[in-house]
Amino acid sequence: MSSVTGTVTIHQPLNYRAGARVQPADGGQAEDVYEPATGRVITKLVSSGEKEVDLAVQSAKAAFKIWSQMSGMERSRVLLEAARIIREQREEIATLETINNGKSIFEARVDIDISWQCLEYYAGLAGSLAGEHIQLPGGSFGYTRREPLGVCAGIGAWNYPFQVACWKAAPALACGNAMVFKPSPFTPLTVVRLAEIFTEAGVPKGLFNVVQGGAATGQFLCHHPDVAKISFTGSVPTGIKIMGMAAKGIKPVTLELGGKSPLIIFSDCALENAVNGALMANFLTQGEVCCNGTRVFVERKILDVFTKEVVKRTQKIKIGDPLLEDTRMGALINRPHLDRVQGFIKQAKEQGAEVLCGGDLYVPDDPKLKNGYYMQPCVLGNCTDDMTCVKEEIFGPVMSILPFDTEEEVVERANNTKFGLAGGVFTRDIQKAHRVVAALKAGMCFINNYNISPVELPFGGYKASGFGRENGRAAMEYYSQLKTVCVEMGDVESVF
Numbered sequence: 178m179s180s181v182t183g184t185v186t187i188h189q190p191l192n193y194r195a196g197a198r199v200q201p202a203d204g205g206q207a208e209d210v211y212e213p214a215t216g217r218v219i220t221k222l223v224s225s226g227e228k229e230v231d232l233a234v235q236s237a238k239a240a241f242k243i244w245s246q247m248s249g250m251e252r253s254r255v256l257l258e259a260a261r262i263i264r265e266q267r268e269e270i271a272t273l274e275t276i277n278n279g280k281s282i283f284e285a286r287v288d289i290d291i292s293w294q295c296l297e298y299y300a301g302l303a304g305s306l307a308g309e310h311i312q313l314p315g316g317s318f319g320y321t322r323r324e325p326l327g328v329c330a331g332i333g334a335w336n337y338p339f340q341v342a343c344w345k346a347a348p349a350l351a352c353g354n355a356m357v358f359k360p361s362p363f364t365p366l367t368v369v370r371l372a373e374i375f376t377e378a379g380v381p382k383g384l385f386n387v388v389q390g391g392a393a394t395g396q397f398l399c400h401h402p403d404v405a406k407i408s409f410t411g412s413v414p415t416g417i418k419i420m421g422m423a424a425k426g427i428k429p430v431t432l433e434l435g436g437k438s439p440l441i442i443f444s445d446c447a448l449e450n451a452v453n454g455a456l457m458a459n460f461l462t463q464g465e466v467c468c469n470g471t472r473v474f475v476e477r478k479i480l481d482v483f484t485k486e487v488v489k490r491t492q493k494i495k496i497g498d499p500l501l502e503d504t505r506m507g508a509l510i511n512r513p514h515l516d517r518v519q520g521f522i523k524q525a526k527e528q529g530a531e532v533l534c535g536g537d538l539y540v541p542d543d544p545k546l547k548n549g550y551y552m553q554p555c556v557l558g559n560c561t562d563d564m565t566c567v568k569e570e571i572f573g574p575v576m577s578i579l580p581f582d583t584e585e586e587v588v589e590r591a592n593n594t595k596f597g598l599a600g601g602v603f604t605r606d607i608q609k610a611h612r613v614v615a616a617l618k619a620g621m622c623f624i625n626n627y628n629i630s631p632v633e634l635p636f637g638g639y640k641a642s643g644f645g646r647e648n649g650r651a652a653m654e655y656y657s658q659l660k661t662v663c664v665e666m667g668d669v670e671s672v673f
């Protein structure tokens with residue numbers, strides 16, 4: 178594959194079932210899929226209908242019979258091999274991710290690294306999946322078995338297409354489940370590579386399948402009677418629908434939803450680290466990150482110096498062709514989303530916020546990029562808690578700076594949101610750091626850093642940001658169920 182922006186076109190089928198790429202059995206009309214960097218069509222997506230979804234689920238069901246009978250150690254070896262292949266193909270997968278998503282190749286490589294690390298981590302845990310033995314009176318006893326759930330549905334967002342799929346597939350497969358995955362219709366490409374890699378690594382054919390399409394395909398999947406669990410990453414409104422569908426089938430669900438997370442900068446912080454943290458919290462993947470710390474609360478004493486430094490550094494971010502080595506911000510996912518982000522900035526200005534830098538469209542010099550979806554990262558000052566830009570998830574490169582005076586005040590304001598995905602604090606005062614994160618109503622908190630993602634740590638939200646956890650030991654709970662076996666060693670004492 179040529180790794181030059183504006184040159185790649187994909188013609189292979191994008192559905193994956195029973196160990197091979199297939200055209201959907203009941204395919205509807207083909208939709209265009211775009212390269213965000215150029216606005217060019219890179220492939221056509223045929224949505225999977227009810228028949229195709231059923232075939233994928235049946236294929237997963239057949240493979241589940243084999244995979245669930247294997248020992249954890251046997252599954253572990255296959256997952257380790259998949260991790261090795263991803264490492265080997267890192268550059269190719271990262272390039273495809275960049276072409277389809279628009280994020281810089283620099284970041285895409287990090288995403289792919291996190292992905293294989295996730296597979297390695299769960300390969301390590303697969304062999305330790307176990308129940309317990311409980312002694313009862315008279316020599317009787319009980320024991321528990323931790324069993325897989327069956328066919329799990331994974332539904333992903335477009336911001337981390339390969340990584341989201343690995344965060345779901347790795348614990349699911351480690352626990353002995355099969356999976357049918359539906360990526361976002363904006364980013365259908367790399368997850369099919371993941372499916373091929375699992376097959377190459379030795380999973381039973383059909384263990385990991387890919388269906389393509391949007392809401393309709395997702396609904397067929399969620400309603401399918403043979404789907405035992407739904408793991409969803411996406412927006413709050415869709416999360417509500419997913420939970421409703423799961424409720425109808427009494428299916429467990431993991432919801433990784435949106436956020437509007439607070440980042441609290443105290444005046445006793447290491448300023449350079451805090452500035453770096455604020456950039457990490459806002460501008461990865463063009464700001465299209467669910468756990469971004471977009472409400473940056475700064476202690477008034479350092480407001481000016483912090484703001485000046487953040488603006489200076491933001492203006493230096495290299496925007497442009499995402500496949501170039503020195504690019505640090507690529508293109509947003511599509512034109513409607515870019516327009517939406519621009520709309521938030523316009524509204525912020527109308528509500529009294531001050532654009533301290535950026536916010537305008539960015540037009541690269543390179544003519545082939547002129548129809549791409551670029552904008553300049555934006556820092557908003559003069560913000561107040563009631564502004565739309567401070568209350569709603571923008572999912573773009575827009576940071577809102579809010580001054581504060583006391584710890585008590587900032588904790589209350591930080592928690593004054595329907596969301597609860599993440600939060601961060603920068604301070605050199607160790608007691609204050611722990612006190613503040615303990616008080617934050619958020620599932621993923623950072624002290625003196627932001628947006629790093631070690632796969633060993635559980636990740637997930639409080640409140641409207643969802644529930645269930647990905648990564649860490651905790652995720653094993655969400656892809657397995659407990660069976661209790663009670664064993665009588667004496668006679669039955671009947672009450673009748």
Ligand SMILES: NC(=O)C1=CN([C@@H]2O[C@H](COP(=O)(O)OP(=O)(O)OC[C@H]3O[C@@H](n4cnc5c(N)ncnc54)[C@H](O)[C@@H]3O)[C@@H](O)[C@H]2O)C=CC1
Binds near residue numbers: 415416419436466
């Ligand atoms: N907490 C987390 O880990 C993450 C959360 N997100 C959130 O995702 C959102 C952005 O992603 P989008 O793809 O725009 O979200 P979205 O909610 O529009 O779509 C997410 C996925 O759900 C599918 N879908 C849409 N309607 C459906 C329905 N009725 N039934 C079944 N499936 C359906 C879509 O095709 C897509 O695959 C943001 O709000 C962001 O915060 C994104 C990444 C990570």
Ligand SMILES: C[N+](C)(C)CCCC(=O)O
Binds near residue numbers: 341461628629630
């Ligand atoms: C990798 N990280 C922590 C920057 C973001 C992961 C969550 C997401 O998919 O938005």
